Amino acid sequence: MSWGGWSGFWAMGGYGLYVWGAYAVTFGALALEILSLVKRSHETKA
Amino acid sequence: MIAAVCCILRRDLLLSLRRRSDVATALLFFVIVASLFPLGIGAEPNLLRSIAPGVIWVAALLSSMLSLGRLFAADHADGTLEQMLLGAAPLGVVAAAKVLAHWLVSGLPLVVIAPLIALQYDLPAPLFGVLALSLLLGTPVLSLVGAIGAALTLGVRGGGVLLSLLVLPLYVPVLIFGAGSVDMAAAGLTPQGQLELLAALLLVSAALAPWAIGAALRISTE
Amino acid sequence: MSATIKWFWYASPQTFLPLAGTMARACWAGAALLALAGLYVGFFVAPTDAQQGEAYRIIFIHVPAAWMSMFLYLVMAGWAALGLAFHTRLSSMMASALAPTGALFTFIALWTGALWGRPTWGTYWVWDARLTSELILLFLYLGFMALQAAIDDPRRADRAGALLAIVGAVNVPIIYYSVQWWNTLHQGASVSLAKAPSMAAAMFAGMILMALAFWCYSIAAALTRVRCIILERR
Numbered sequence: 001m002s003w004g005g006w007s008g009f010w011a012m013g014g015y016g017l018y019v020w021g022a023y024a025v026t027f028g029a030l031a032l033e034i035l036s037l038v039k040r041s042h043e044t045k046a
Numbered sequence: 047m048i049a050a051v052c053c054i055l056r057r058d059l060l061l062s063l064r065r066r067s068d069v070a071t072a073l074l075f076f077v078i079v080a081s082l083f084p085l086g087i088g089a090e091p092n093l094l095r096s097i098a099p100g101v102i103w104v105a106a107l108l109s110s111m112l113s114l115g116r117l118f119a120a121d122h123a124d125g126t127l128e129q130m131l132l133g134a135a136p137l138g139v140v141a142a143a144k145v146l147a148h149w150l151v152s153g154l155p156l157v158v159i160a161p162l163i164a165l166q167y168d169l170p171a172p173l174f175g176v177l178a179l180s181l182l183l184g185t186p187v188l189s190l191v192g193a194i195g196a197a198l199t200l201g202v203r204g205g206g207v208l209l210s211l212l213v214l215p216l217y218v219p220v221l222i223f224g225a226g227s228v229d230m231a232a233a234g235l236t237p238q239g240q241l242e243l244l245a246a247l248l249l250v251s252a253a254l255a256p257w258a259i260g261a262a263l264r265i266s267t268e
Numbered sequence: 269m270s271a272t273i274k275w276f277w278y279a280s281p282q283t284f285l286p287l288a289g290t291m292a293r294a295c296w297a298g299a300a301l302l303a304l305a306g307l308y309v310g311f312f313v314a315p316t317d318a319q320q321g322e323a324y325r326i327i328f329i330h331v332p333a334a335w336m337s338m339f340l341y342l343v344m345a346g347w348a349a350l351g352l353a354f355h356t357r358l359s360s361m362m363a364s365a366l367a368p369t370g371a372l373f374t375f376i377a378l379w380t381g382a383l384w385g386r387p388t389w390g391t392y393w394v395w396d397a398r399l400t401s402e403l404i405l406l407f408l409y410l411g412f413m414a415l416q417a418a419i420d421d422p423r424r425a426d427r428a429g430a431l432l433a434i435v436g437a438v439n440v441p442i443i444y445y446s447v448q449w450w451n452t453l454h455q456g457a458s459v460s461l462a463k464a465p466s467m468a469a470a471m472f473a474g475m476i477l478m479a480l481a482f483w484c485y486s487i488a489a490a491l492t493r494v495r496c497i498i499l500e501r502r
Contacts, residue, residue, distance in 0.1 A: 009311070013322035015387050022326045022383040026333070026376050030485065033372055037492050044499040194435055198428045202418045211414055212432060215407040216439050219446035226453060247442070258435055261352075265427040 050135035051143040058147030061120070068116055069151045076109035076156055080163045091168050098167035099177065099228035105163070106156050106181060106224075107217050110188040113152040114196045114213070115206050117144060118263070122200050128267055137260030142252075145186075145193045145259070153185030169232075176231040176241075183244040184224040190255035191216050197262035220247060279356045281498040288491040288498075295488035299481050306477030314470040326384040327471075332479035334377040334398070336486055337405060338440075340370035344412075345437035348430035358494075360426035361501075363433060364416055365494035369486050371409035377402050397451035401444045408436045422501060 012019045062069055083101045084094055121127040130140050160181055161174045169177070195213040199205050227240035278284045310328040317324040344366040351359030381399050382392040393399070412429055419425035 012325065013316070015321060015323035018323055018383045018387050019325050022329060022380040025379050025383075026329045029372055029376055033369065033489060037489060037496070040496045041492065041499075044496050194431075198415065198432060199418075202415075204414075204418050208414055208418055211407070212411040215404045215411065215443070216435070218404055219439075219442050222446040222450045226450065229453070243446075254438075258431065262428070262431055265424060265431060268424075 047135065047139055050139055051146075054130075054135075054140060054143035055147050058144055059150065062147065062151045069113075069155075072109050072113040072152055073155050073159060075112055076105050076159060077163065079105040079108055080166070084167075094167045095169060095232075098164060098169045099173075099225040099232070101167070102160055102163050102177065103181075103184075103221050103225040103228075106160070106185065107188065107214070107221055109156060110153060110185060111192060111210055111213055111217075112206075113148070114189075114192040114209060117148050117193055117196045118200055122267070127263065131263060131267060137263060138256035141193065141197075141259035141263065142256040145189050145255075148193070149186050149189040153189050154182075156185055157181045169228075173228055173231050176237050177228050179241060180224040180227045180237075180244060183241065183248050184220045187220050187244070187247050187251045188217060190251040190259075191220075194255060194258045194262055197259050197266055200263075200266040220244070223247070276354075276356070279354075279358050281358050281361065281501075284358055285495060285498055288495050292488045292491035292495070295484045295491065299484035299488055302477055302481035302484055306474055306481050309470060309477055310474035314474050315468055317471075320388055323384065323387040324471075326380050328474050328478050330377060330380040330384055331475055332482045333373045333380065334402060335479055336482045337370055337374035337377050337402065339483075340366055340373065340486055341405060341409065341433075341440065342437060344370060345433045348433040351426060352430045352434070357423075357426070358498075360430055361494050361497045362490065363430060364426065365490045365497060366486070367409055367413050367416075368493070369489045371406060371413065373482065373486070374402055374406040374409055378406065395451065397444075397448045400451065401447045404443055404447070405440070408440075412436070 010016055010020070080101055083097065087093065087097070118127060121130070131137060133140075157178050160177055164174055164177055192209075192213050195209050195216075198212065199209045202208060223240045223243045227237035227244065230240060231237045278287060306328065310325060314325075316322060344363045347359045347363040347366065350356065351363060378399065381396075381402070385394055385396075385399075386392050412432055415432055416425045416429040419428055
């Protein structure tokens with residue numbers, strides 16, 4: 001990938017909203033799952 | 047075994063006859079749902095003609111699903127179901143007989159009523175045969191697959207809606223091929239492929255579903 | 269007796285509990301490392317696509333998520349079948365533990381698919397055969413979870429869910445094929461969302477790394493969840 005600097009990285013050739021939106025939802029959802037698992041394991045051990 | 051089937055068939059049909067209103071409401075639901083679509087979409091004839099197969103099939107799906115609650119609930123409530131489980135007849139046979147009785151009062155009437163709905167949608171008369179045949183092949187599959195869901199959700203809270211959630215995804219292939227066959231005929235092509243696929247679905251579900259229904263009944267009643 | 273293999277040694281929830289803990293920790297670490305590697309390859313090594321520009325980089329999560337959603341359903345049904353066949357409680361617990369993760373990946377596949385479709389094909393949702401099948405798969409997962417949630421008795425919930433999972437697994441190929449046929453009939457000459465750009469090696473590597481990362485993540489999440497289930501049912 002031709003490194004266009006950080007601004008190019010975030011812009012993603014104009015598609016920044018789509019690409020980063022997709023990644024945000026993905027990792028957000030996975031983080032939510034991890035958090036709910038942590039909460040559940042604390043509750044069962046308590 | 048034939049004696050067991052005939053006995054259960056006669057009993058269930060007799061019970062359905064005594065509770066005619068239950069049967070009639072599901073069929074009435076079929077008619078009402080089909081009548082709602084033009085009210086929501088607009089009565090433009092070309093549009094209605096093109097959506098008719100899909101609408102009729104979806105209405106048949108929903109009506110079939112609504113009537114599934116009746117299949118085992120009454121017997122479960124008064125203990126007859128447990129007697130059937132303890133009885134000599136194989137559970138799969140019992141299940142198949144009950145589903146057949148259920149289809150005769152809930153599915154077969156849809157086949158008869160559908161051409162009337164088709165008239166409402168101005169579907170060309172030559173397509174009535176394909177529509178009726180597709181429903182004739184498809185509604186037993188809906189009863190068989192739906193019975194698995196009904197057996198799994200016996201006595202569970204949230205029963206009816208939960209049953210819909212479980213069973214509707216499994217209904218999708220029947221819907222696609224059923225409505226698709228009429229669409230093909232409407233486009234002037236032969237519906238043979240879709241009808242043969244529906245027949246295949248019927249054979250497979252007739253072979254496998256009774257086992258699954260029996261297993262589900264055992265799980266639900268122990 | 270010492271010569272026989274202890275096939276069912278770890279089938280007891282109590283003996284499995286510590287093993288699950290160790291495996292889960294290893295898999296969490298593996299998932300993080302593989303994800304970092306995959307994302308690095310995906311963003312800094314893989315070239316820009318000629319047709320889709322930078323938007324194609326969504327495939328590094330869309331395709332692995334879709335793969336995992338389908339794979340996890342099969343694994344779930346497999347554990348369910350084992351539980352019904354051998355009457356082992358732990359097998360059913362594994363099936364229950366896998367379901368939420370599988371449903372999550374299905375949701376991610378659908379969401380990222382929509383965000384990929386918008387810049388590429390113009391609309392957020394296309395009734396593409398694969399996306400529609402994914403949607404139905406999500407309903408199958410949610411139905412499984414709803415059924416288990418609605419039944420109070422854990423044994424009945426396990427076995428009912430297991431049967432449902434198996435019935436669903438048998439139906440998945442039928443549903444997929446019927447949706448494929450439906451899509452060709454109604455879409456005509458339209459494009460398929462799943463047509464990925466012709467793969468440069470780096471793109472493929474990135475996808476595989478992310479797929480492995482998601483796989484490790486799924487194992488870790490399922491094992492952590494099954495530990496909770498074991499402890500809750502003690």
